[in-house]
Amino acid sequence: MGAGKVGKTSLTIRFAEDRFRESYLPTLGVDFMTKNLTVNEAKVKLQLWDTGGQEFVMSLLPFYFSGAAGGVLVYDITNRNSFNSLDYWLKQIRQNAGEVPVVLAGNKVDIADQRKVSAEEAQAFAADKKLLYLETSAKTGISVPDLFEGIVKVIVEREAKKRASKSKKEEKEEEKEGEFSFWQKA
Numbered sequence: 001m002g003a004g005k006v007g008k009t010s011l012t013i014r015f016a017e018d019r020f021r022e023s024y025l026p027t028l029g030v031d032f033m034t035k036n037l038t039v040n041e042a043k044v045k046l047q048l049w050d051t052g053g054q055e056f057v058m059s060l061l062p063f064y065f066s067g068a069a070g071g072v073l074v075y076d077i078t079n080r081n082s083f084n085s086l087d088y089w090l091k092q093i094r095q096n097a098g099e100v101p102v103v104l105a106g107n108k109v110d111i112a113d114q115r116k117v118s119a120e121e122a123q124a125f126a127a128d129k130k131l132l133y134l135e136t137s138a139k140t141g142i143s144v145p146d147l148f149e150g151i152v153k154v155i156v157e158r159e160a161k162k163r164a165s166k167s168k169k170e171e172k173e174e175e176k177e178g179e180f181s182f183w184q185k186a
């Protein structure tokens, strides 16, 4: 998620298909891509949802965000407005997806000579919101795998932790059941 033209579609295509398109084609509606990867020895089928900026899409965002396991928040380091809109996007995801892991990408680092937002400022914003921060380029591909694999790793570790605490809870419940049947017999 993020403002228009920051490179959301380009980052998704770079990661899923390892290619880049220079000409701009606005995303119509919502695009969907998948990629299989292995993280911490777990096989993961990643579903990437790429949203366009049209009004009808905006009204559907709560629906798409509510099913998300995590989010990639993108701004363009050469566009100050795209950085200023991050609060808005973060609010959208928090309202609809809750406290899911989110990673922040400062994209178009290949044209850092036109930079309008310093890495320090973005880093401070990310630290304040407890987000991971990376500077990427969909054009050169730099840090693009780190971006998606990083967020998948956090999601996988979170799910494993959830499962572990759940099975502990179940163990305790089984113990209780055991106690109960013992008491019944006595």
Ligand SMILES: Nc1nc2c(ncn2[C@@H]2O[C@H](COP(=O)(O)OP(=O)(O)O)[C@@H](O)[C@H]2O)c(=O)[nH]1
Pocket: 003, 004, 005, 006, 007, 008, 009, 010, 011, 021, 022, 023, 024, 025, 026, 027, 107, 108, 109, 110, 111, 136, 137, 138, 139, 140
């Ligand atoms: N120089 C440069 N251009 C990029 C990069 N990522 C995207 N673009 C260009 O920025 C424009 C908008 O990209 P797009 O992925 O459609 O943005 P979206 O609206 O956020 O999905 C396109 O012309 C892309 O070629 C990048 O990392 N570096």
Ligand SMILES: [Mg+2]
Pocket: 008, 009, 010, 026, 027, 050, 051, 052
């Ligand atoms: Mg797009």
